[in-house]
Amino acid sequence: MQNIFVSSEVGTLRRLIIHSPDSGLGKVVPSKAQDWLFEDIVHLETMRRDEYDYYVKILLYFLDPEKVKGKLHEIDADTSRDFYKPENKNYFRSDKVIEFETLLADILAMPEVRTQLIAAVCAVEECSFGFQKELADMAVIDLAKVLITGTMPNNKMLFPPIPNLIFTRDIGIVVNDHLLLNKPAKYARTRESLLAKYIFFNHDIFADLRNKIIEVTEDENHFLLPEDEQEDRLNTLEGGDVMMVAPNHLLIGVSERTSVEAARQAIDLLFERKVVKKVTIIKIPQKRDYMHIDTIFTQIKCNVWVLLGSLGRVKEEAEKQKTWEKLGQKPSYETLIIKQFIDKADGVKIKDFDNLEDLLTSITRDDLNCYDDIKFIYSGNNQFPYGAREQWTDSCNLLALKEGVAIGYDRNDHTAEAFRNAGFKTINAIDLLQKFENNELSPETLTNTIIMLPSAELSRARGGSHCMSLPILRENVI
Numbered sequence: 001m002q003n004i005f006v007s008s009e010v011g012t013l014r015r016l017i018i019h020s021p022d023s024g025l026g027k028v029v030p031s032k033a034q035d036w037l038f039e040d041i042v043h044l045e046t047m048r049r050d051e052y053d054y055y056v057k058i059l060l061y062f063l064d065p066e067k068v069k070g071k072l073h074e075i076d077a078d079t080s081r082d083f084y085k086p087e088n089k090n091y092f093r094s095d096k097v098i099e100f101e102t103l104l105a106d107i108l109a110m111p112e113v114r115t116q117l118i119a120a121v122c123a124v125e126e127c128s129f130g131f132q133k134e135l136a137d138m139a140v141i142d143l144a145k146v147l148i149t150g151t152m153p154n155n156k157m158l159f160p161p162i163p164n165l166i167f168t169r170d171i172g173i174v175v176n177d178h179l180l181l182n183k184p185a186k187y188a189r190t191r192e193s194l195l196a197k198y199i200f201f202n203h204d205i206f207a208d209l210r211n212k213i214i215e216v217t218e219d220e221n222h223f224l225l226p227e228d229e230q231e232d233r234l235n236t237l238e239g240g241d242v243m244m245v246a247p248n249h250l251l252i253g254v255s256e257r258t259s260v261e262a263a264r265q266a267i268d269l270l271f272e273r274k275v276v277k278k279v280t281i282i283k284i285p286q287k288r289d290y291m292h293i294d295t296i297f298t299q300i301k302c303n304v305w306v307l308l309g310s311l312g313r314v315k316e317e318a319e320k321q322k323t324w325e326k327l328g329q330k331p332s333y334e335t336l337i338i339k340q341f342i343d344k345a346d347g348v349k350i351k352d353f354d355n356l357e358d359l360l361t362s363i364t365r366d367d368l369n370c371y372d373d374i375k376f377i378y379s380g381n382n383q384f385p386y387g388a389r390e391q392w393t394d395s396c397n398l399l400a401l402k403e404g405v406a407i408g409y410d411r412n413d414h415t416a417e418a419f420r421n422a423g424f425k426t427i428n429a430i431d432l433l434q435k436f437e438n439n440e441l442s443p444e445t446l447t448n449t450i451i452m453l454p455s456a457e458l459s460r461a462r463g464g465s466h467c468m469s470l471p472i473l474r475e476n477v478i
């Protein structure tokens with residue numbers, strides 16, 4: 001089997017990259033929370049112990065069980081959390097549930113990469129030459145921590161933290177055997193993508209990818225634009241806007257974070273290299289609530305999708321509204337524009353979709369060859385005002401561990417009810433782990449289940465389990 005290959009959103013997950021909340025998240029202050037893309041300041045210890053650590057244990061149970069099976073009591077009893085800390089000898093080090101910080105430490109052990117990366121980070125963060133020399137003398141594991149947290153072991157802050165690195169989805173997306181790198185829209189996420197780029201281009205794990213990394217760049221005319229126009233016309237693309245839904249088909253969101261120019265460049269490069277045959281662009285309203293397409297829909301199994309109803313079948317309603325608009329009424333709805341580009345022998349053909357459900361139905365039927373009844377689960381059970389409330393706390397942002405088994409947040413009660421109405425079981429993450437330990441349930445036999453992760457702190461960072469994962473290997477579904 002290949003090491004790096006993703007051709008769907010729901011094939012059994014075999015390897016992924018994550019990043020456990022680091023001490024940088026505990027340094028977010030109210031005055032910087034918005035600049036650093038957090039909605040609030042978080043309580044780091046609660047986020048780790050009572051939320052994210054369960055996420056890690058569940059991932060290990062599914063992807064690398066011998067690291068965790070039968071040991072939960074011992075792991076939970078250790079108040080120092082050594083099991084989760086890469087520098088510790090009891091660390092779970094897994095080549096299936098892969099921690100970003102360990103990948104970074106691995107490449108920092110290569111002298112040439114280390115020199116380049118320190119120089120690159122210091123340039124971006126405008127460090128003094130003195131600090132640059134201090135970094136050059138540090139032990140690898142400490143250096144990896146400083147480059148992520150921004151803080152030296154003596155607690156001196158050299159540069160800001162990158163608290164959004166927990167959302168590893170956004171740094172890049174595996175598209176079949178290629179990787180599409182991000183080019184972040186927000187300054188707060190610049191260092192993340194710089195570190196990720198060095199990892200993808202230098203780490204042994206990605207050796208087979210070297211000639212298959214696709215980077216979005218600026219058009220050369222960009223450099224001639226006046227400064228006040230430059231920012232608005234940047235080519236940016238973030239992983240949350242890219243979804244590998246079927247072997248032949250990639251979705252790209254045009255959003256607050258991903259520009260239409262970047263999407264166009266990605267299509268050209270992907271078609272040129274024959275990586276996929278179809279790319280669908282979904283233009284969503286440019287607002288913080290929606291951010292990326294994976295905040296408004298994700299896939300649970302070939303025929304099941306969870307989505308935000310207010311952006312769903314709005315087209316017919318929109319048509320009716322137009323009459324009233326002509327009479328002077330202001331629009332009261334938001335629309336999506338969906339255009340599919342198909343690479344054919346006689347040129348690229350374009351197809352329009354009226355609404356999200358029609359596109360998702362076509363993916364299920366035409367790309368995944370699945371003819372079971374299609375189920376759309378709506379955020380907040382489509383009840384006013386819970387659709388919007390629960391979408392804000394990631395009700396539409398689930399990570400499928402295998403077909404029909406996904407992780408979501410426990411706070412989205414109405415969406416959970418919608419899942420149950422559609423025949424899914426919902427189970428709290430803690431109960432599930434207990435049942436795995438007692439051999440009452442097993443990852444292999446679990447079906448049609450939504451795992452509810454504690455999420456009071458995590459949701460303040462505005463991303464769900466889909467955002468907190470960068471799948472690099474999934475089994476094929478077709």
Ligand SMILES: NC(=O)NCCC[C@H](N)C(=O)O
Pocket residue numbers: 036037038164167169170239240241291292294295461462463464466467
């Ligand atoms: N794919 C995603 O939707 N990622 C969530 C990113 C949340 C982060 N606070 C951000 O605003 O970038």
